Amino acid sequence: MKTHKRRQKNKTGKKSFVVFTTLLFMGLIGFVFISQTGAKTTIPGKYGETSLGTFAPGVIREITLKQKQEEIRLLQERKKANMEAAYFSTDQTAESIMNSEWAIMPEVASRGDVVLVRHNKPGKVSWQGKEYTLTSFGTGYYTYLPIPINLDSGSYSIGNKTLTIQPKTFEKQYIQVSEENQNIARDTEQIMKDQAKIDKARSQSADEFLFPADSAFIKPIEGPVTTPFGYTRYINGEYSGSHTAIDWAAPTGTPVKATNDGVVALADNLHLTGNSVYIDHGMDMFSQYIHMSELNVEAGDKVEKGDIIGKVGSTGFSTGPHMHFTFWVHNVPVNPNLYLGTTPFQTDKQVE
Numbered sequence: 001m002k003t004h005k006r007r008q009k010n011k012t013g014k015k016s017f018v019v020f021t022t023l024l025f026m027g028l029i030g031f032v033f034i035s036q037t038g039a040k041t042t043i044p045g046k047y048g049e050t051s052l053g054t055f056a057p058g059v060i061r062e063i064t065l066k067q068k069q070e071e072i073r074l075l076q077e078r079k080k081a082n083m084e085a086a087y088f089s090t091d092q093t094a095e096s097i098m099n100s101e102w103a104i105m106p107e108v109a110s111r112g113d114v115v116l117v118r119h120n121k122p123g124k125v126s127w128q129g130k131e132y133t134l135t136s137f138g139t140g141y142y143t144y145l146p147i148p149i150n151l152d153s154g155s156y157s158i159g160n161k162t163l164t165i166q167p168k169t170f171e172k173q174y175i176q177v178s179e180e181n182q183n184i185a186r187d188t189e190q191i192m193k194d195q196a197k198i199d200k201a202r203s204q205s206a207d208e209f210l211f212p213a214d215s216a217f218i219k220p221i222e223g224p225v226t227t228p229f230g231y232t233r234y235i236n237g238e239y240s241g242s243h244t245a246i247d248w249a250a251p252t253g254t255p256v257k258a259t260n261d262g263v264v265a266l267a268d269n270l271h272l273t274g275n276s277v278y279i280d281h282g283m284d285m286f287s288q289y290i291h292m293s294e295l296n297v298e299a300g301d302k303v304e305k306g307d308i309i310g311k312v313g314s315t316g317f318s319t320g321p322h323m324h325f326t327f328w329v330h331n332v333p334v335n336p337n338l339y340l341g342t343t344p345f346q347t348d349k350q351v352e
Contacts, residue, residue, distance in 0.1 A: 077139065084138020086213040087345040098139060102159030106347040110168040112149040112230050112244065114285075114327065114334040116344040117158060118142050125158060132330065135207050135283060144285055144344070146332035149230060149242050170230035170242065177235055177319055184317045187271060194270040201266035201278055201299070202286055202331055209344075210282035211260040215305055216346075217339045220256045220289055221312060221323045223248040229326070229335045244333035245288070245326035252293050252321040254312040257305075259287045259325075259340075264301040264309070274315025278328070279303060285344075286328045287336075291318045 085094035097103040103118040117125055117132075118140045124131045127145045134141035145158070153167040185191075211217075227233075227247040233240045262279040265286060270276050273290035277297060280286050293313025303309060314321045326333050338347060 081139045083213075084140065087138075087209070087343065089346045102161045104158055104161045104163050105345060107161065108164045108166060109147055109338075110166045110335075111147060111151050111153070112168075112242075112335045113147045113338050114329045114344075115145050115147065115163060116142060116347075117145055119159060127158070130330075137208060137283075142283060144283060144329045146329045146334050148332070149244065168230075170232055171228075172234065173227060173231040173243065174234045174237070175319065177317075181317050181319070182236070184272060190271040194268075194272065197268065197270070198266060198278070199331070202328060204265070205280050205284045205286070206263065206282040208282050210262045210280065211305070211343065213343075213345075215260055216342050217260045217336075218257065218305060219248070219340055220259055220287075220325050221248050221250050221254055223250040223254070223323070226322060229337060245324050246336055248323045248325070250312045250321060250323060252311070252313050254321075254323075255308045256289055256292060256310045256312060256323060258303040258307045258309050259336075260305045262287070262303060264297045264299050264303060267295050267297050267299050267301075267309075269295075270316065272317050273324075274318065275310060275313060276316075277309050279309070284330050288324075288326050288328060288333075290324045291315050291322065293321075 081098070085091070085098060088094035088097065097105075097118060100118075101120050105116045105118070107115075109115055117134075119125075119134050119142075120140055122134055122136065122141050124133050125143055125145065128148060128151070132143040132145060134143050147165065149170075151165055153165045156163045156165065225246060226249045227243050227245075229244065229246050231243040233243045258279055260281055262281040264277060265280045266276065266278040268276060270290075275292040275295050276288070276290040277292070277295060278286045278288050289310065291313055292310040293315065295310045297303060297307075297309045312321050312323050325336060327336050327339065328334070
């Protein structure tokens with residue numbers, strides 16, 4: 001496994017937010033007078049000392065050990081709370097969400113989007129006929145929920161919160177492809193073999209967010225959008241389904257950047273999508289880059305945001321050089337626009 005060299009990041013304005021109140025423990029022992037028969041324990045007070053009774057030395061040691069263990073536990077909880085809080089845009093937002101039983105980020109979305117759910121207890125979330133396990137992170141428990149592209153608009157209950165799905169329509173796109181491309185799409189046996197590789201790679205994800213708290217997701221390339229997410233596509237006059245990615249046009253050989261930190265789950269030349277890369281960003285979210293002219297990474301590589309993972313091309317089923325990019329959440333493609341320029345914790349900053 002090769003590891004890309006970590007760049008020195010400039011960390012400014014780092015929040016030091018504490019959600020848990022630091023508990024001050026008054027020593028139970030106070031003044032202890034040791035004798036051969038035991039120890040008398042008192043604590044001083046405004047109106048004199050209060051006796052806690054007489055304890056054997058072994059009992060005192062046990063009480064002291066339990067105190068130390070509790071102090072260590074509270075320090076660990078505070079550290080986890082500070083780490084989690086750093087992912088939010090403000091201290092106020094962190095406090096509000098982390099002190100809530102349930103949270104949905106964002107609470108208003110559209111078909112094809114994705115939301116991040118937080119609960120204050122472990123368990124599962126039922127969503128559209130499936131159950132999603134809440135994974136521990138910081139002091140909470142998280143999971144992504146993909147919103148099907150054909151889901152009806154309306155209000156949906158998640159825990160004690162409501163997710164609002166806005167109405168959204170997608171434009172139609174008509175394209176013509178060559179006989180050579182049509183033959184690529186007809187080789188379903190090879191396509192299914194490749195799909196098994198992809199499914200295996202996307203079935204194993206880190207149980208934590210692999211991107212830093214202050215690291216917004218970036219576009220893999222700059223260029224004109226040729227096909228937005230969600231377009232209803234017709235190929236040679238026949239319905240082909242929804243285009244669940246963003247296509248940017250760019251010359252062959254244009255460097256392709258990793259959208260954020262993660263681990264390469266798959267880097268391979270596949271029949272339908274050509275030179276393809278999937279990067280695991282943790283918690284069952286992957287970014288996908290396909291049709292590249294060459295690959296610069298291998299499965300297992302750790303990458304950072306901005307690392308060059310390949311170059312733009314037109315391999316596989318493609319009509320010209322471009323970058324086809326999307327996110328996959330729990331094996332469902334979702335709209336990348338929601339997270340570009342921001343993070344799943346800060347969708348109030350999203351860039352359209």
